[in-house]
Amino acid sequence: MPASIMAAITFLCVTVLLMILYLRLEEAYLRIRINRRFNGKKQSPKHRRKSLEERLWYKLAYPLGRLTTPGDQETLSALRMRLNHGGYRASSAVALFFGLRAGLAGALGILTLGWVLWSKSSPLLAFIPAGIGYQAPAWALAWSIKKRKKSIFRELPDALDLLIICIDSGLGFDMAIARISSEFSSITPTLAKEFELYVIETRSGLPRGLALTNLAERNGSFPLNSVVTVLNQSARFGTDIADALRTSISSMRKQRKQLAEEKGGKVAAKLTFPLVGLIMPALMIIILGPAIINLIERFKHGF
Template identity: 35%
Template sequence: MIQNIEARLVDLFGPFGPLLAIGGIGLLLICVTLPPLLIKRKDPLDKLKEQARQQEDARSDAEAKELRRPTQTMHLERFATFLEPKDEEEYTAARLQMLQAGYSGRNAVRIFHGCQFVLGITALTIGAGYALIQSAASDTTLQSTIMTVLIPGAVGYLLPRYWIMRRRAERQAAIVNAFPDSLDMLLVCVEAGQSLDQAIIRVAREMRSGFPALAEEYEMVAYEMRAGKDKTLVLRDMAERCGVPDISSFVTVLIQSSQFGTSIAEALRVFSAEMRDKRVMRAEEKANTLPTKMTLATMMLTLPPLLIILIGPSIYDIYLTLGDGAAP
């Protein structure tokens, strides 16, 4: 049988037919058996790394989609030239006012002017509708109609500004009330051996529950110092954001202490004592003005009932006497 196969191969491929057949069979065996041997088995640790990489890529894609997703503030981009002041000084003043009120967002000025625009137009529309209904129900003058339309519009336009001014005043009052206590805590931390940066972080963490406004400012200072910003600029920015004279004086003391190389603990001790005295003086001032403020209320609530009790019966008797004398 083998001789027949060899003879057949010679007839087909010539004298080298058997060699070619053996070479072909060997090549076929190599092609069949070699790839499984060359395939490297995957390490389980490599599988874990690949899964972690895929999860990280998926998380990055999700975050990128979240950032690219349009938000409410992005819808105001098309109205940026209309909602934001074009003058740089006016924009800076509005931005500072937002910061002092506690709104530190990037689009705070734009949202503020957007609220002014929306509330003004809404109130103006309501006033115009009320004026139309009133004019249809009864005859009204042109002046009353104009006042009915313009007054709600003006109130709606000025309402956000009133809110910002009130929020700013409340925040500054909270900072002023909490500032002496924060100085005492800073002094304790510095005298315990902590640096000024560590003391600020500790004070911000301790004051978060009781005085969130001042704690937020201290945290901002700590983050900016960690980021490598110059300490003098950080402190000046804090004084500008707060808008409180006491904070400005405190910043000046720290800057001078750092420039002249004096002890920060000693400067904090003197300044904290001064702030405590100043707080006591403010309390005494309010206590001294209280009787003056109560005088008018006391006169309005006490004098009329007293006059009624003292003079009322006599006036009633005179009325009766004159009434009897006038009767026939």
């Protein structure tokens, strides 16, 4: 069979398969749209996402955490503050933290102990995985806090720009915060949720200054704390909020630029190890390879 006929048959087969796939996807999309038109955005119980209380790891970790939670209130208060900084605000977060610690430590320790007894090694080796499992939730929490603070630091100038635009257009401060939390969640997702909590607190009767202080304490971010301090001082002394926010935005953007320049300056030092470890051996092989082969040939056949 000529190659042109084979190419034509292959093209037709691929085109037909793609058309069938497209029609199936379009049918599924229309079915979803019709379902949403009649039933709203609520998902059916079959496709509903499981809540936290319905998940298996929660059912195992929460009772274990309630048994292993210490009674020291200072430790619990410090941990609850760190959980707030990481974005874990549920009432069961502390119990889940200690439950995951105990569960991971026990599971990894027992599994390693069984392997150690089977392989007739030292039983002391089981303490290493148990310690790793015990510290894993603390490491995950520290990583979550660091990631969230970076997200707030990245989103804060843009959120304050939007806040200034809303204030300059005639909205009040609280209304501008409510507008950002409802309409700009895709641009500033982390701060939009925090602003939503602020709106809930102010609408429930909490004073603005106390709600702003709670906003700063909930997140533990230094730039956000500075902005809250500026806003409280502006409200106390009666100065323009927009001007105070513009000063804070300029300072934060300058700090971001300095951090970017600092990271750029460290690139040369960080490239030293890949250069020496990866590029230099290949370069030396390319340069010295022919000379080494020539020497080997000379030693074989004599000079």
